Amino acid sequence: VAVxxxxxxxxxxxxxxxxxxxxxxxGDGHLLVTGGLGGVMAAAARxxxxxxxxxxxxxxxxxxxAANDSVDIALPTGLGQGRNLLVVRAAEVxxxxxxxxxxxxxxALARRLDRxxxxxxxxxxxxxxxxxxxxxxxxxxGALATVREWLRG
Amino acid sequence: VAVxxxxxxxxxxxxxxxxxxxxxxxGDGHLLVTGGLGGVMAAAARxxxxxxxxxxxxxxxxxxxAANDSVDIALPTGLGQGRNLLVVRAAEVxxxxxxxxxxxxxxALARRLDRxxxxxxxxxxxxxxxxxxxxxxxxxxGALATVREWLRG
Amino acid sequence: VAVxxxxxxxxxxxxxxxxxxxxxxxGDGHLLVTGGLGGVMAAAARxxxxxxxxxxxxxxxxxxxAANDSVDIALPTGLGQGRNLLVVRAAEVxxxxxxxxxxxxxxALARRLDRxxxxxxxxxxxxxxxxxxxxxxxxxxGALATVREWLRG
Amino acid sequence: VAVxxxxxxxxxxxxxxxxxxxxxxxGDGHLLVTGGLGGVMAAAARxxxxxxxxxxxxxxxxxxxAANDSVDIALPTGLGQGRNLLVVRAAEVxxxxxxxxxxxxxxALARRLDRxxxxxxxxxxxxxxxxxxxxxxxxxxGALATVREWLRG
Numbered sequence: 001v002a003v004x005x006x007x008x009x010x011x012x013x014x015x016x017x018x019x020x021x022x023x024x025x026x027g028d029g030h031l032l033v034t035g036g037l038g039g040v041m042a043a044a045a046r047x048x049x050x051x052x053x054x055x056x057x058x059x060x061x062x063x064x065x066a067a068n069d070s071v072d073i074a075l076p077t078g079l080g081q082g083r084n085l086l087v088v089r090a091a092e093v094x095x096x097x098x099x100x101x102x103x104x105x106x107x108a109l110a111r112r113l114d115r116x117x118x119x120x121x122x123x124x125x126x127x128x129x130x131x132x133x134x135x136x137x138x139x140x141x142g143a144l145a146t147v148r149e150w151l152r153g
Numbered sequence: 154v155a156v157x158x159x160x161x162x163x164x165x166x167x168x169x170x171x172x173x174x175x176x177x178x179x180g181d182g183h184l185l186v187t188g189g190l191g192g193v194m195a196a197a198a199r200x201x202x203x204x205x206x207x208x209x210x211x212x213x214x215x216x217x218x219a220a221n222d223s224v225d226i227a228l229p230t231g232l233g234q235g236r237n238l239l240v241v242r243a244a245e246v247x248x249x250x251x252x253x254x255x256x257x258x259x260x261a262l263a264r265r266l267d268r269x270x271x272x273x274x275x276x277x278x279x280x281x282x283x284x285x286x287x288x289x290x291x292x293x294x295g296a297l298a299t300v301r302e303w304l305r306g
Numbered sequence: 307v308a309v310x311x312x313x314x315x316x317x318x319x320x321x322x323x324x325x326x327x328x329x330x331x332x333g334d335g336h337l338l339v340t341g342g343l344g345g346v347m348a349a350a351a352r353x354x355x356x357x358x359x360x361x362x363x364x365x366x367x368x369x370x371x372a373a374n375d376s377v378d379i380a381l382p383t384g385l386g387q388g389r390n391l392l393v394v395r396a397a398e399v400x401x402x403x404x405x406x407x408x409x410x411x412x413x414a415l416a417r418r419l420d421r422x423x424x425x426x427x428x429x430x431x432x433x434x435x436x437x438x439x440x441x442x443x444x445x446x447x448g449a450l451a452t453v454r455e456w457l458r459g
Numbered sequence: 460v461a462v463x464x465x466x467x468x469x470x471x472x473x474x475x476x477x478x479x480x481x482x483x484x485x486g487d488g489h490l491l492v493t494g495g496l497g498g499v500m501a502a503a504a505r506x507x508x509x510x511x512x513x514x515x516x517x518x519x520x521x522x523x524x525a526a527n528d529s530v531d532i533a534l535p536t537g538l539g540q541g542r543n544l545l546v547v548r549a550a551e552v553x554x555x556x557x558x559x560x561x562x563x564x565x566x567a568l569a570r571r572l573d574r575x576x577x578x579x580x581x582x583x584x585x586x587x588x589x590x591x592x593x594x595x596x597x598x599x600x601g602a603l604a605t606v607r608e609w610l611r612g
Contacts, residue, residue, distance in 0.1 A: 031379060056379060062395060062539070073337060073362060073379065075396045078539040080521070081265060082238050086392075089368060090381045099280045101265040108258035112234060123280025127252045184532060209532060215386070215548060226490060226515060226532065228549045231386040233368065239545075242521060243534045387571060388544050405586045411567035418540060418560040429586025433558045 001025045001147060002033040002091030004084075004107070005040025006100040014040065017120060017140040018097045019047035024144040025095075026053020030151070033058065033090045035083065036067040036074055040097045045070035056090070058083045081105075088115055093150050095143055099123040107134075118146045154178045154300060155186040155244035157237075157260070158193025159253040170273060170293040171196035171250045177297040178248075179206020183304070186211065186243045188236065189220045189227055193250045198223035211236045211243070234258075241268055246303050248296055252276040260287075271299045307331045307453060308339040308397035310390075310413070311346025312406040320346065323426060323446040324403045325353035330450040331401075332359020336457070339364065339396045341389060342373045342380055346403045351376035362396070364389045387411075394421055399456050401449055405429040413440075424452045460484045460606060461492040461550035463543075463566070464499025465559040473499060476579060476599040477556045478506035483603040484554075485512020489610070492517065492549045494542065495526045495533055499556045504529035517542045517549070540564075547574055552609050554602055558582040566593075577605045 003025070005018060018040040025032050026048030034041040036057020045055045049070040057071035060083045067074035077083040084106050088094055094110040096103050096119040103122070110117050116133040120143045128134070137143035156178070158171060171193040178185050179201030187194040189210020198208045202223040210224035213236045220227035230236040237259050241247055247263040249256050249272040256275070263270050269286040273296045281287070290296035309331070311324060324346040331338050332354030340347040342363020351361045355376040363377035366389045373380035383389040390412045394400055400416040402409050402425040409428070416423050422439040426449045434440070443449035462484070464477060477499040484491050485507030493500040495516020504514045508529040516530035519542045526533035536542040543565050547553055553569040555562050555578040562581070569576050575592040579602045587593070596602035 033381075054379075056381070058381075064396075073360075075339075075362070075364075075381075075392065077392055078395055079541065080238075080537040081262060082235055082538065085233075085235050085238075086381065086383055089384055090370075101261050101281070104278075104281075105258055105261035105265055108254050108261055109234060112254040112258055123278055125257075125276055125278060127276025128254070128257075186534075207532075209534070211534075217549075226513075228492075228515070228517075228534075228545065230545055231548055232388065233384040235385065239534065239536055242537055243523075386544075387568060388541055391539075391541050391544075407567050407571040407587070410584075411564055411571055414560050414564035414567055415540060415543075418564055429584055431563075431582050431584060433582025434560070434563075 001030050001151070002087050002094045003040065003044035003097060004035065004087065004094060005044075005097035005103050007035065007037045007039040007041055007102070009039040009098060011098070014098045014121065015043040018043035020140040021095055021097065021120070021143055022047030022049075022053075023051040024140075025147070026055070027051035028148070029053065031056060033087055034071075035060070035087055036071050038068060042068035042070065044097070058086050058090070085109060088113060091115060093118070093147050095147060096120065096122050097143075116150050118143045154183045154304070155240050155247045156193065156197035156250060157188065157240065157247060158197075158250035158256050160188065160190045160192040160194055160255070162192040162251060164251070167193065167251045167274065168196040172200035173293040174248055174250065174273070174296055175200030175206075176204040177293075178300070179208070180204035181301070182206065184209060186240055187224075188213070188240055189224050191221060195221035195223065197250070209243070211239045238262060241266060244268060246271070246300050248300060249273065249275050250296075269303050271296045307336045307457070308393050308400045309346065309350035309403060310341065310393065310400060311350075311403035311409050313341065313343045313345040313347055313408070315345040315404060315406075317404070320404045320427065321349040324349035326446040327401055327403065327426070327449055328353025328355075328359075329357040330446075331453065332361070333357035334454070335359065337362060339393055340377075341366070341393055342377050344374060348374035348376065350403070364392045364396070391415060394419060397421060399424070399453050401453060402426065402428050403449075422456050424449045460489050460610075461546050461553045462499065462503035462556060463494065463546065463553060464503075464556035464562050466494065466496045466498040466500055466561070468498040468557060468559075470557070473557045473580065474502040477502035479599040480554055480556065480579070480602055481506030481512075482510040483599075484606065485514070486510035487607070488512065490515060492546055493530075494519070494546055495530050497527060501527035501529065503556070515549070517545045544568060547572060550574060552577070552606050554606060555579065555581050556602075575609050577602045
């Protein structure tokens with residue numbers, strides 16, 4: 001399961017939500033895949049780690065030590081924003097937390113690659129055809145419920 | 154200048170718009186960069202080629218012969234959807250024509266990488282902060298006018 | 307630590323050597339990074355797994371299920387041979403086992419990126435300047451001894 | 460046709476050879492693909508440009524202005540050494556001029572991807588099976604003769 005969201009966010013509600021979602025994923029025994037840096041990525045990783053889960057961080061730069069403290073396996077890719085594609089491909093389900101251009105890029109790419117997406121507090125889109133594989137969540141528990149349903153799927 | 158849009162579109166109005174935009178770019182002497190395949194990509198390339206311009210096609214697959222007939226320089230990348238990042242990076246200005254998940258992924262990535270974007274007949278987004286570098290166009294000539302303004306910029 | 311080598315090899319001595327090197331790496335508690343497919347990659351992964359270590363497989367294709375049975379974390383990259391760069395970047399030390407064009411490409415890239423390399427039963431090169439970070443091993447235990455020395459480094 | 464070689468070389472004989480090879484390729488009307496930076500890449504590009512040919516530069520960084528002065532089409536990839544794969548994939552024939560780890564990595568990758576290679580003043584390899592698609596040249600004209608033969612092929 002991948003969690004994507006703004007790496008520079010300092011919004012306490014957003015970070016708390018990401019941490020709770022990470023804890024649910026890690027507590028269920030699923031591997032958490034993230035971009036390995038700060039903000040939402042670090043909060044989700046912290047939650048997963050504390051819940052006993054494992055965290056992979058796919059870093060944009062060339063050095064593993066840029067990873068946040070909760071990443072178990074830090075893979076520096078040197079691909080810049082190209083690492084986003086790897087995050088999405090590595091996941092069976094993608095969870096978006098909050099909105100930013102980078103987050104939107106990952107979510108759109110996930111849908112392009114047929115990964116189902118849950119988006120908590122994301123941007124609204126008018127235009128896409130009805131898409132049952134892009135679900136809006138209104139709170140972290142709702143997001144987790146959808147993730148669990150899909151993974152049972 | 155990059156033109157991005159659905160590669161499987163057969164909508165005559167969309168393809169005519171892409172061709173007209175391509176013709177404007179090529180006629181102005183700018184290099185057109187596209188993903189090299191069909192639909193909007195092929196229509197824009199045809200327009201640029203007929204107007205005397207040059208067209209680069211950055212292909213997702215491993216073989217140059219997948220390029221449409223109007224590509225002058227076909228570069229097979231073997232990167233799959235990862236080639237979208239190259240299309241956006243190669244451009245000073247990105248023009249979106251129509252909506253699809255792939256198109257949205259490229260436009261969001263372009264904004265993430267600070268490329269200005271004109272989007273003709275695209276999806277609507279509610280959420281992003283005011284962004285003067287993402288302009289909506291209502292017809293091909295309007296899109297071209299914005300592109301020209303930015304390139305003069 | 308990354309182990310690289312021919313993915314199509316069926317040479318029993320080569321595969322046994324790869325398995326023994328994998329076992330040493332895994333038994334020491336280091337993460338093994340490989341290309342995730344067959345031949346030398348699968349043998350090294352099996353050794354590491356049986357010794358209690360963890361194995362990351364960075365796959366060239368788009369589907370995780372192409373990974374060999376001993377990979378704990380299978381990351382499909384969709385980058386084709388571009389995944390080789392990720393294998394090398396992810397490692398502090400690269401071990402080559404046997405010779406092939408792909409193996410040579412990874413070893414040369416590792417040296418280009420300043421990763422130290424031990425090469426067991428590899429091809430001979432005449433031309434490079436003296437390079438203390440490319441060591442030839444004559445047996446698996448010698449390769450492991452060099453890896454251990456560098457990681458203590 | 461791609462020309463690869465050390466980007467930091469200041470060896471007059473090597474640079475003169477690269478320029479002559481570039482001139483042959485450009486004069487024949489073939490597109491020259493290079494990594495777009497200095498040394499052998501710049502010399503080959505200069506030769507091709509002066510002979511009336513076109514030059515594509517696939518740059519490792521994110522900015523087109525890092526390209527040498529003779530590049531017609533500068534494509535910043537942001538992929539670091541990952542751009543080497545694109546150089547090789549874009550070419551039907553690869554010409555190596557001189558030796559370095561980066562050059563060897565590109566040549567090995569070219570052979571892995573079944574591109575034929577001519578290598579002028581390169582390193583010697585002992586180990587690969589007989590390979591009629593890796594030819595050693597002893598002077599620039601010999602390298603060009605082989606390139607022309609293959610392209611007629």
